[in-house]
Amino acid sequence: MAGLVLLLVLCASVVGAERKMTIAEKLREDADLSQFLALLERNAVANTSLQYRQLTLFAPTNQAFQRYAGEMDDSLVLYHIANLATTLSNLDYAISSDLDGNPPLWVTRRSEAMHDDIYVNNAKVDISRSFQSVNRNGKRQVLHIIDQVLQPLQPHGPGALASPVYNPNAYQFLEHSDVFNIGPHRLRSFRQKVNQLHKKGVLDAEGRNTFFIPVDEGFKPTTRSDLIDGKVIDGHVIPRHVLFTHATHSDREYETEAFSDNVKVIISFSTTKNGMEELTYVKSNTVAGDAKHSRGVVMADIVRANIPVKNGVVHLIQRPLMVVDTTVVDFLKEKEDGPLCKLYEVVMDLGPNNQFLSELHNLKDLTLFAPSNEAWNEYSVQNVIRNHQKLQEILKLHLVRERLPMDLIIHNNMNQIYQAPTASPRKYLYFNVLTKGNNQTLTVEGGGVNATVTQPNIAATNGFVHIIDRVLGVPYTTVFEKLKTDPMLNITYNLGKRQMFNQQLGEAEHRFTYFVPRDHAWLKFQLRHPSAFKALFREDIGYYVSGFLIG
Template sequence: MFARSGLSALAALVLLCCCCSFAAAADLADKLRDDSELSQSTAKSFRRLMPVRFYSLLEQNPVANSTLSLRSCTIFVPTNEAFQRHKGPTHVLYHITTAAFSKDQLEKAVSSDMDGNPPLYITKNRNGDIYVNNARIIPSLSVELTNREGKRQVMHIIDEVLEPLTALPSAKAEINNLDALQFIQKADQLNLGDNKLRTYRSQMTLMKKETLYQAPGAHTFLLPVDEGFKLSTRSSLVDGKVIDGHVIPNTVIFTAASQHDEPKTSAAFEDQLKVTVSFFKQKDGKMHVKSNTIIGDAKHPQGVVLAEIVRANIPVKNGVVHLIHRPLMIIDTTVTQFLQSFKDNGENGALRKFYEVIMDAGGAVLEGINNLSEVTILAPSNEAWNISSIDNIIRDRKRMTDILNMHIIKDRLNVEKIREKNANMIAQVPTVNNRTFLYFNVKGEGTDAVVTVEGGGVNATVLQADVAQTNGFVHIIDRVLGVPHTTVLGKLESDPMMSDTYKMGEFSHFNDQLNNTQRRYTFFVPRDKGWQKTEVDYPSAHKKLFMRDFSYHSKNLLERHLVIADHVFTMKDLAQMSLTTDNVVLPTFRDSLKVRVEEEAGRYVLLWNYKKINVYRPDVECTNGIIHVIDYPLLEEKDIVVSGGSYLQESSICIMLANLIMITVAKFLN
């Protein structure tokens, strides 16, 4: 037993440090200091360490009072803030076990003192956090005491109220500690809100999968509600393998305790069919789950299926249940139908804003998607639209239609296919928007792979890849393509295809001007492969161009590529101007640049000084200009000859002048 002074100090520390808002904390602290009965009744002092909301409930429960006075126990006590968030009754005995467990002693499951002794599930994640069901134990606020009966007792403060499975008041039979099968069979009598499981229950019975749900142990069960079976044919697709794909065996996953985007092996994981399941949270806080059919078959195609969790963290005797808004693994909608589904999802739809923008632009984009037999959509998330630069563009229907079409590819393009295209170079893929391409890059392998896409000057990261539909894929991205958000300098710095030009501009201080938002730049940027070709064609010159000692010449060369005017010149502009003149004269920093632009096989070609240079990426928009990525620098042979001679001449002249000055000074001193 603690000494009285030690116990008082510990109690005061807990009261002062606890993040929950104790009512009249100062009064309680004073009582703890002044209470001469502490040494006679540690149970009494134990109660006084608790947040007042839980203490008042404990005081009203005779079984809990008896346990605290006479038995060993562990009490999981929610903070006052947890009570403020909680809706509905609090079951005190579900927060108590009849054995004392320190944090280190907590096993994967412990029995509660509630009728039927339903288990509490313990998760210890890789960050060192410990969860009881979905509630995190606040690590610094656990207290251990011994009551007057000599029984060891432990209190852990948690950040959520623990919610057991409960029946509706109208339930005819008593419901205690159901397993997942009993949960499904008696779902109509349980407190599940408006969620019904009749369709899925019928398919489970038809497929004789009862044993899967009554298996002993601790598992995670994902159950689609009736709302997810609006399509009349969908229920017939729920076969035995699909049901297996809704169960994660031997692992209990509560949403707060889960490692997000960490694939778990489902019960549908065998030689001919491999399905994983993972949890993730949208930025709006909504929890989702996704199945990924890595290896499919004739009935179960490859791809990802997303489902929102509509009721999470329902504990049962053999694990935890999550109710989801549609079945996993089933791919039975077109891309158009998938997008249309978000009009009914209100604020909860992951792509609600994307669908709204499509319809605000007139709906022609959606009709175009519907006419494609194979299609891939790069769909910006709801948050991607929350940037000020989009506000004015959305009102321009034609511009918005062009931007939306930049997100559409006439092909079935999943990450595996992107990786194949990306094997030797950054993958270049045409879009529905005429002469506009997207540029994909894949870094990493497996679940660590990061897919990025560039379009119209915007780099986006794929947040959720391979959402499969019957006629293609949807990839959710974090930015709207074609709506610039960075300057010419920012784009040059961040784009891996332009790194050599950026480096040359940095050491020559050419880049210093490119952040100026008061100017409008048209910058012809040689891509890295173009500079690599000059290394083959003119190795000596290439070497000098990337040496700081010759930065003046590097700067002069880059200035030839930079057009400065009161407006930008798109490739379409330059092509039209070239129809009426032999050479388009563009103002540069030093003088002017004379070019022609022609179209060949749907691509642009730049004609300069009798050379034909392919335009690899036209019209990369920036907030202060536009970039055209070209296959080769605007470099003349005489630049190299003159520059090469001048480099050597300048060095020799400098040495001769230095020697002459030294001789003259020496003679003068003598």
């Protein structure tokens, strides 16, 4: 009897295995993959592979095809096929595609809090929908669903037939860039500098690398080209990492080829929103410079991202990295949709000869704490913009008449709260540094408003720009919210939570003046009067804070 049951179970298993749908059937069943299936069915090579070969399919959803703006021909599907059946756990850092020249598909595992996301080039894999089976010929096949169409680098037009280049590395792409479909962009100026400085080997290197190539428009003024030397070329290459924009953590720093004993250059990606549009920038940060290479950050817009090549990925950028040859005003107005375009609009609305703009032009040494584009969308800020006299005062609060790179501010803040005089008479900025592990975050307070520096050390010929997330001097919170969010007031805030003291501070119909000791003051008090400090901070004490409040 037991043998009969076992036989029935085995037979059921065999039937179940036989009835498991093939990858071809899975594609036909899933309406969300209909556009990919149509593309596959038009390609004879892909159809043959599906019937007879082991393979892995990376299938974009219909929504991905609707967003795709590249060239669409029957061979595109071959860039979504690999000739080995590879599950997610077995994906290596690269897998060869079936497209002519077998260009690689680059795999990134991006660590998140509770899981790893997997990307193929710049497309995210929907891990929950991966599927494996065998086809009618017994060949194992795997299907992965992705959220973008994979766009290969291929020759196009008449030049493609005359001098075909398949699966180029970064240097071959640069050398033959006119053959490829990269839109209106031209790369002749950077190519000329690479050849002139004998830096072919940096772009020719095997392995996994990320390359940033400035387009010709970024070489204006023409004198900019004279500032590009071999070290600057090195600063456009990240070795040992293939970094696609969506697959890379924002603001994570990577050492470039220009990271040595004397000069140290790191690169990171940054994203910002302009309305509904998300813009991606690349930032070079020269943390250690020399006479030819200024310290500080240079930001460049990525004008065409994620171009896969044989030895990594290429991003075309709006201007060269590491080169500091513009003033603060030049940086503000450099791009119509740049990271500080709203600030420039606000300044220009005061008139082309306004006092604040004149000061930016004339100062040889300055630091501008510049509110981001999003900071100007606050309702309270919109009201201030209409009052030109008040706006002038607010803008001056963001200007310091000396060079203050972030490391100098941190150094000055070590033993006391550092304060810097602003261009607004008798008004100062106050700084605080928050340390978490190896990361340091700088906050700045001016006019009662606390802001976080989101992008420090943008270098200009006449100083530095630090991008902040608030407009200083324009109140936008209640006393309670100020207390809760200001990192320098944590101790008083925590004390006020006892006996629900803090709750009254959020009542908008009341007016308060609250004398709040900073955390630094409390710590000094603790050193001088440890017994009193311990008594005040007993769990059953909560009444004393009312002595700091005037209703």
